Amino acid sequence: MHTGSCLCGSIRYEVDSELGDFGFCHCRSCRKASGSAFSANASVDRKRIRFPGGTATLRAYESSPGKFRAFCSQCGSPIYAWLESSRDTLRLRLGSLDTPYTGQPKFHIFVSDKAPWDTITDEVPQYPEWRSSPG
Numbered sequence: 001m002h003t004g005s006c007l008c009g010s011i012r013y014e015v016d017s018e019l020g021d022f023g024f025c026h027c028r029s030c031r032k033a034s035g036s037a038f039s040a041n042a043s044v045d046r047k048r049i050r051f052p053g054g055t056a057t058l059r060a061y062e063s064s065p066g067k068f069r070a071f072c073s074q075c076g077s078p079i080y081a082w083l084e085s086s087r088d089t090l091r092l093r094l095g096s097l098d099t100p101y102t103g104q105p106k107f108h109i110f111v112s113d114k115a116p117w118d119t120i121t122d123e124v125p126q127y128p129e130w131r132s133s134p135g
């Protein structure tokens with residue numbers, strides 16, 4: 001079981017499965033949405049995430065056609081994203097986790113879009129754009 005929350009605590013979630021593919025996305029919209037060099041995301045089946053305190057402050061923004069980003073409208077924390085074309089698979093924002101997670105990243109995607117001040121120094125495989133799963 002993994003649990004997480006937004007910065008203000010209005011949104012708390014529980015995931016009762018293992019997290020899937022973990023990777024970093026350096027695309028322009030992940031940079032904007034995170035305010036940082038990249039987002040750190042792992043896959044979660046939409047049916048395996050619950051919100052025990054409700055989702056009153058959860059909003060979704062369509063950042064590009066068919067791509068939605070869910071965030072807390074009170075504190076701005078990104079929580080997950082999904083593609084309308086595969087809406088049962090969420091890409092959880094790992095910075096929101098409260099439980100320890102020991103998974104290791106498997107990929108960097110949209111490296112062609114990365115900030116010029118962002119230097120990748122690990123050995124994790126890099127892809128110019130998509131690999132197979134969305135960031």
Ligand SMILES: [Zn+2]
Pocket residue numbers: 006007008009010011057072073074075076077
């Ligand atoms: Zn919040």
Ligand SMILES: [Zn+2]
Pocket residue numbers: 025026027028029030031039110135
């Ligand atoms: Zn991205």
